[in-house]
Amino acid sequence: MSHQVSISVTDLSIRFPVYGVDAKSLKKHLARVTVGGRLGSSLAGATEVTALSNVNLKLRAGDRLGLIGHNGSGKTTLLRALSGAYEPDEGTIDVHGRIAALLDLGLGIDPSATGYDNIRLRGRIAGLSSKEIDSRMDEIGDFTGLGPFLAMPVKTYSAGMQARLAFAAATAVEADVLLMDEWIAVGDADFQKLAHKRLLKLVERAGILVLASHDLDLLRLYCNKVMRLEGGTASKVTDIRKLEELLAA
Amino acid sequence: MDTATHMLRTGRRGALFEIDMGFRDLRASFQRIGLAWSLAWHDVVSRYRGSILGPFWITLSMGLMVAGIGLLNARLFNASLHDFIPFVAMGIVFFGAISGIINEGCDTFVQASSMLSQTSLPMFTFVWRTVFRNAINLGHNLVIIVAVLIYFGYWRTMNLPVAVLGLLFLFVNAAWAGMLAAIASARFRDIPQIVISVMQFAIFMTPVFWQPSRLGANHAILEFNPFNHMLEAVRAPLMGEQAAPHTYAFLALMAVIGWTLTFAVFTRTRRRIVHYL
Numbered sequence: 001m002s003h004q005v006s007i008s009v010t011d012l013s014i015r016f017p018v019y020g021v022d023a024k025s026l027k028k029h030l031a032r033v034t035v036g037g038r039l040g041s042s043l044a045g046a047t048e049v050t051a052l053s054n055v056n057l058k059l060r061a062g063d064r065l066g067l068i069g070h071n072g073s074g075k076t077t078l079l080r081a082l083s084g085a086y087e088p089d090e091g092t093i094d095v096h097g098r099i100a101a102l103l104d105l106g107l108g109i110d111p112s113a114t115g116y117d118n119i120r121l122r123g124r125i126a127g128l129s130s131k132e133i134d135s136r137m138d139e140i141g142d143f144t145g146l147g148p149f150l151a152m153p154v155k156t157y158s159a160g161m162q163a164r165l166a167f168a169a170a171t172a173v174e175a176d177v178l179l180m181d182e183w184i185a186v187g188d189a190d191f192q193k194l195a196h197k198r199l200l201k202l203v204e205r206a207g208i209l210v211l212a213s214h215d216l217d218l219l220r221l222y223c224n225k226v227m228r229l230e231g232g233t234a235s236k237v238t239d240i241r242k243l244e245e246l247l248a249a
Numbered sequence: 250m251d252t253a254t255h256m257l258r259t260g261r262r263g264a265l266f267e268i269d270m271g272f273r274d275l276r277a278s279f280q281r282i283g284l285a286w287s288l289a290w291h292d293v294v295s296r297y298r299g300s301i302l303g304p305f306w307i308t309l310s311m312g313l314m315v316a317g318i319g320l321l322n323a324r325l326f327n328a329s330l331h332d333f334i335p336f337v338a339m340g341i342v343f344f345g346a347i348s349g350i351i352n353e354g355c356d357t358f359v360q361a362s363s364m365l366s367q368t369s370l371p372m373f374t375f376v377w378r379t380v381f382r383n384a385i386n387l388g389h390n391l392v393i394i395v396a397v398l399i400y401f402g403y404w405r406t407m408n409l410p411v412a413v414l415g416l417l418f419l420f421v422n423a424a425w426a427g428m429l430a431a432i433a434s435a436r437f438r439d440i441p442q443i444v445i446s447v448m449q450f451a452i453f454m455t456p457v458f459w460q461p462s463r464l465g466a467n468h469a470i471l472e473f474n475p476f477n478h479m480l481e482a483v484r485a486p487l488m489g490e491q492a493a494p495h496t497y498a499f500l501a502l503m504a505v506i507g508w509t510l511t512f513a514v515f516t517r518t519r520r521r522i523v524h525y526l
Contacts (some may be wrong), residue, residue: 017524084369088258092259
């Protein structure tokens with residue numbers, strides 16, 4: 001790898017145009033155009049919500065950042081921006097390293113396909129070739145611990161089993177940067193132990209973990225740094241030992 | 250914009266920059282063209298999972314339609330089966346490919362919303378997915394075409410390379426229309442209904458079920474109908490005839506204008522498509 005694994009976010013602002021159910025109707029849109037008037041300023045009637053404003057963040061290899069904040073504070077938006085899905089309205093996001101985002105359990109999951117097929121599909125999305133997936137299939141299958149269930153359609157799985165499948169498939173890609181929303185708490189105790197081991201291995205490989213969660217114990221377990229989001233603005237990146245102070249602030 | 254190990258996203262604006270980003274998206278989609286193909290295969294396979302015939306249901310239902318309409322219309326129009334069955338077979342099959350790409354284009358981004366909102370996959374990947382899915386369907390339907398061409402003896406007179414060129418024109422033009430439909434449908438939920446109505450109207454206004462000779466040559470319904478030209482470019486050479494030279498000019502011009510328009514819309518909306526969903 002030519003570059004060190006790193007994340008660098010400068011002055012990141014993201015605004016969502018919110019297209020209400022109304023705004024999506026062509027009739028309203030056309031009516032507005034023909035009637036004239038409000039078009040330019042209000043961006044065709046869409047309201048904008050500022051999801052993140054002026055976020056700065058620098059992470060190096062080995063950093064495990066926890067994101068805390070109330071619902072709607074921008075945690076998931078930041079994770080999605082880091083995954084490359086959301087374009088910044090201002091500022092830049094620069095990520096060196098292969099990114100794996102585990103934000104939505106259902107990514108690339110086809111409920112009527114088998115566990116094996118879903119691992120294949122998800123692996124393809126993550127950038128593996130069919131051959132690479134086949135060569136790792138046994139290992140991924142073992143890790144899920146789902147055994148014969150892998151040959152069954154995913155719709156027969158429980159939420160915890162789906163979490164196992166998704167986590168195994170997503171972390172099978174040798175990612176340098178792992179972005180996670182808090183659903184990891186879904187699996188049972190055994191699985192949590194396995195997931196924990198795998199996450200630690202990832203961090204040992206000089207990767208970066210960004211984990212959004214409300215569970216402070218979980219954050220203390222995985223993270224060495226923490227950042228608080230509040231209405232789209234971010235605190236400084238702080239050491240996890242100062243978590244209480246950050247929460248009190 | 251992304252190699253496997255480096256991702257850069259900026260809030261930079263400006264027309265040139267947006268155009269550049271649009272082309273990067275396109276390039277990235279070609280670098281991972283295998284992904285679009287895998288997704289398309291997965292779509293086809295999962296649609297027919299558990300059925301005995303699998304994807305050959307496509308062939309069977311199309312075959313039934315060709316036989317029914319072919320026999321009935323040949324009688325209604327008093328045409329010979331030898332001319333009419335191959336004509337109708339190719340019309341239905343290739344028009345099916347066009348309308349499939351455009352109709353299913355409406356779902357391209359909507360269907361991919363979960364992937365688009367948490368990965369940096371190129372947008373074009375999903376456009377190719379829709380195109381490939383319809384190419385796979387067409388592949389199953391080609392069985393009918395081959396059977397008809399052999400049975401009625403057209404394989405001796407057909408001009409296959411020219412037909413393949415025509416098919417390429419067909420796909421290039423259907424693809425931009427499908428992508429335009431994809432962007433517009435993501436933004437305005439009325440668009441899919443409009444597109445479906447238009448395509449339904451088009452199949453009756455285009456020489457699919459009836460022969461153009463019945464209308465008299467150079468009728469405006471034929472000359473200004475893009476679907477007619479798209480069909481002619483494939484069908485005529487397979488029937489051992491020649492498509493008019495202006496058909497190719499029409500298709501080439503349409504491809505250039507259509508792709509320019511689509512790409513312009515894409516560069517303007519690329520940032521926002523994910524928020525539309």
